[in-house]
Amino acid sequence: KAGVTQTPRYLIKTRGQQVTLSCSPISGHRSVSWYQQTPGQGLQFLFEYFSETQRNKGNFPGRFSGRQFSNSRSEMNVSTLELGDSALYLCASSLVSRSSPLHFGNGTRLTVT
Amino acid sequence: GDSVTQMEGPVTLSEEAFLTINCTYTATGYPSLFWYVQYPGEGLQLLLKATKADDKGSNKGFEATYRKETTSFHLEKGSVQVSDSAVYFCALSDQETTDSWGKLQFGAGTQVVVTP
Numbered sequence: 001k002a003g004v005t006q007t008p009r010y011l012i013k014t015r016g017q018q019v020t021l022s023c024s025p026i027s028g029h030r031s032v033s034w035y036q037q038t039p040g041q042g043l044q045f046l047f048e049y050f051s052e053t054q055r056n057k058g059n060f061p062g063r064f065s066g067r068q069f070s071n072s073r074s075e076m077n078v079s080t081l082e083l084g085d086s087a088l089y090l091c092a093s094s095l096v097s098r099s100s101p102l103h104f105g106n107g108t109r110l111t112v113t
Numbered sequence: 114g115d116s117v118t119q120m121e122g123p124v125t126l127s128e129e130a131f132l133t134i135n136c137t138y139t140a141t142g143y144p145s146l147f148w149y150v151q152y153p154g155e156g157l158q159l160l161l162k163a164t165k166a167d168d169k170g171s172n173k174g175f176e177a178t179y180r181k182e183t184t185s186f187h188l189e190k191g192s193v194q195v196s197d198s199a200v201y202f203c204a205l206s207d208q209e210t211t212d213s214w215g216k217l218q219f220g221a222g223t224q225v226v227v228t229p
Contacts, residue, residue, distance in 0.1 A: 045218075055215075099162070101162055
């Protein structure tokens with residue numbers, strides 16, 4: 001069974017630009033979540049999607065947004081990039097049952113210059 | 114709110130040494146607890162989990178027991194190998210409180226370095 005696939009693996013953008021990251025979950029997994037990982041803040045929850053609806057959102061500004069498609073694939077978008085948005089962005093998928101673990105992709109490394 | 118505290122690293126060990134990484138948590142509900150491992154350049158991999166008090170999770174020689182009375186979930190391995198060098202994250206999922214399948218609260222991570 002294929003794992004969680006994130007594209008692209010690496011991105012370099014300049015301040016003020018916007019970026020879209022893509023995530024394909026494990027087949028059968030309908031919940032998709034996004035996390036930001038930085039050396040200073042660690043792993044922080046961005047948002048979670050299920051059935052094309054955002055279920056939960058972390059404490060991030062409105063520049064961070066996402067969506068989920070009918071095939072459970074998900075994208076996240078960051079507009080008006082800031083230097084502080086440089087991070088590893090991780091996507092995870094899970095079954096929608098209690099105590100189901102998250103399965104993570106290898107992430108997209110975003111560098112903002 | 115929920116939180117996870119784990120010991121700071123790096124933890125440096127010789128091969129075949131005993132490894133313990135301490136993890137304690139605070140939660141309002143009855144969380145599930147997880148240990149994830151991250152190798153350089155990769156995402157997180159589930160190492161083990163426990164869903165209720167006194168459960169023991171185990172995988173690849175690693176073990177952790179869900180201790181409700183001490184709100185702890187310490188990770189142990191009896192004999193580490195160089196290939197165990199990675200960053201280890203303790204995490205909790207409080208689905209009843211957060212109404213979420215995908216929202217985990219992570220600890221800061223502990224880097225483990227095993228030398229030959």
